[in-house]
Amino acid sequence: MKYLNIYLIATLAMFLFATSCNEILELEGNLTDPNGVSPELADFNLVLNNAMIEFAQFADEASDETMPYARLTALDGGNRYDNADNSASFDFLWFQAYAEVLPDLDLVIERSGTSFTQHSGIAKTIKAYTLMSLVDLFGDVPYSEAGDGTNFNPKLDSGESVYNAAAALLDEAIAELGSGGPAINTDLFYSTGDQWLRLANSLKLRYNLNTRLVGGSASEINDIVASGNLITDSADDWAFNYGSNRVNPDSRHPYYSDGYEDGGPSWYLSNYYMWLFFGEKDNEDPRLRYYFYRQDCDETDEDPFTLDCLSQPYPSHWDPGFPFCTASLEWGDPNEEYAGYWGRDHGNDDGIPPDDLKRTAWGVYPTGGSFDADNCAQVSNMGTDGLGGAGIQPLIMSSYVYFMRAEAALTMGTNDDARTMLEMGVRQSIGKVIAFGAADADPAFVPTEEAINAYVDEVLSLYDSASEPLEVVMKEYMLALQGQGLEAYNNYRRTCMPSNQQPTRDADPGGYARSFWYPASSVSSNSSISQKGGVTTPVFWDTNPAGCTL
DSSP states (O other): OSSSOHHHHHHHHHHTSSSHHHHHHHHHTTTOOOOOOOGOOOHHHHHHHHHHHHHHHHHHHHHHHHHHTTTTTTTOSSSSSSSSOOOOGHHHOOOOOOOOIHHHHHHHHHHHHTTTTHHHHHHHHHHHHHHHHHHHSSEEETTTTTTTOOSSSSOOOOOHHHHHHHEEEEHHHHHHHTTTTOOOOOOOSSSSHHHHHHHHHHHHHHHHHTTTTOOOOOOHHHHHHHHHHHHHHGGGOOEEEOOOSSSOOOOOOHHHHHHSSSOSSSSSBHHHHHHHHTTTTSSTTTTTHHHHEEEOOOOTTOOOSSSGGGGGOEEETOOSSSOOOOTTTTTTTTTTGGGTTTOOOOOOOOOOOSSSTTEEEESSSTSSOOOSSOOOOOOOOOOOOOTTTTTTEEEEEEEHHHHHHHHHHHHOOOSSSSHHHHHHHHHHHHHHHHHHHTTOOOGGGGGHHHHHHHHHHHHHHHHHHHHHHHHHHHHHHHTTTTTTTHHHHHHHHHHSOOOOOOHHHSSOOSOSSSOOOOOOOHHHOOOTOOOOOOOTTTTTOOOTTSSOOO
């Protein structure tokens, strides 16, 4: 893992997990520094700031773990869903939630009292999202007995009860954020409390949509939308902003630090996902050159050791229109116009060949990397390329909210016009990406307004002619989710859409991962947690039939 030694995590995670908020601060302060402040004297503005930083690492890890399953990046850890990750893969994420984020947030809530309602409302908003994320990832998780300092084996609470507790926290946050109160000293996400209020309402909308198969409320969504107090513009996007400082500390986006230093990126991007931006529609997606940066624009002349799939047969169980081996290669027919989009197919767990300086890298959005202007040059230049890593971790963007509202209109009968929400989602996403990458974009390759309108018109035409309009909405939502795996993973399990996607390289990958293994550290340290029987176990809000996801 990126931030802490995994062996230290495995040893300490469950000990810290069961420790009270005050004891956590003593461990982080007094025991390591005899002059450190006690919890009673701690400036809870600083505690909230620390919780925000720790939360950003949690959110980044949640996205990292889920992107491959949603086909935003390559699933290359195994050829089956049950072996693509092991239980130790989730130790760091669990540690972040239970030992870092939640204790600090609880301390802020406790110290806020009735006077510091902004602090409490912000802490409750972040806590609600964290709790829902844990349920989204694992299903049943500890909550009611967690963190009280006396129980070192907290029980698993049902995912439904934890989700409902998160919804109650959001209701409290909405009331507190709307009541005034002193502003926090330093806000790492927003500039005003009103923005947090819009976020809390948007998360309540998300709660009702995510639970629509088990009773989510359409009327509550209508009330939230009617209030106008939700995220409707990119100025209110919820994202963590990384810096461009290279050392002491390295404040850059983790994907930039990984790929733009020395040795090339460790990530394999998804051939299928890249292909969607230029190979499926008549019009090129305006975000293509912002999302992906090609290091080598000719993958057809590689030796079999570097790109062994060039000599392999096209999988017989695939749709013949899908790319194979690289995004640019439809079997036997290289797409020269889009040459060089070099990732991996879904479920390709081949070894690691010497292709670090050839495979496609993360682009300028959201990583703070480079805009693709047909440079076709490697990016391992000691952190000197693009925006220097000053990227973002997207969490809840305005485009996401419009796509959610489109889905709610189609599936729950809410008052929004789904087609209008779809168009707004697509335009908000494109606008955000282009504005974000403007500082590194080559004007010769920036999409024109005409090109953007042609793309949007094609999307709307597909929607108008679709037998299942939700398919179009979920496909476009997927295309807006670069760098945000958890939303894509939730969407796919909730809707089973987009339904016709590139399957795994293995014709029999086992059942789709509808939740993840419990972390190894939690199973070994907590006698109340037994490892689940398999990753096909759905979370409570996923009542879809087995086999609806590929």
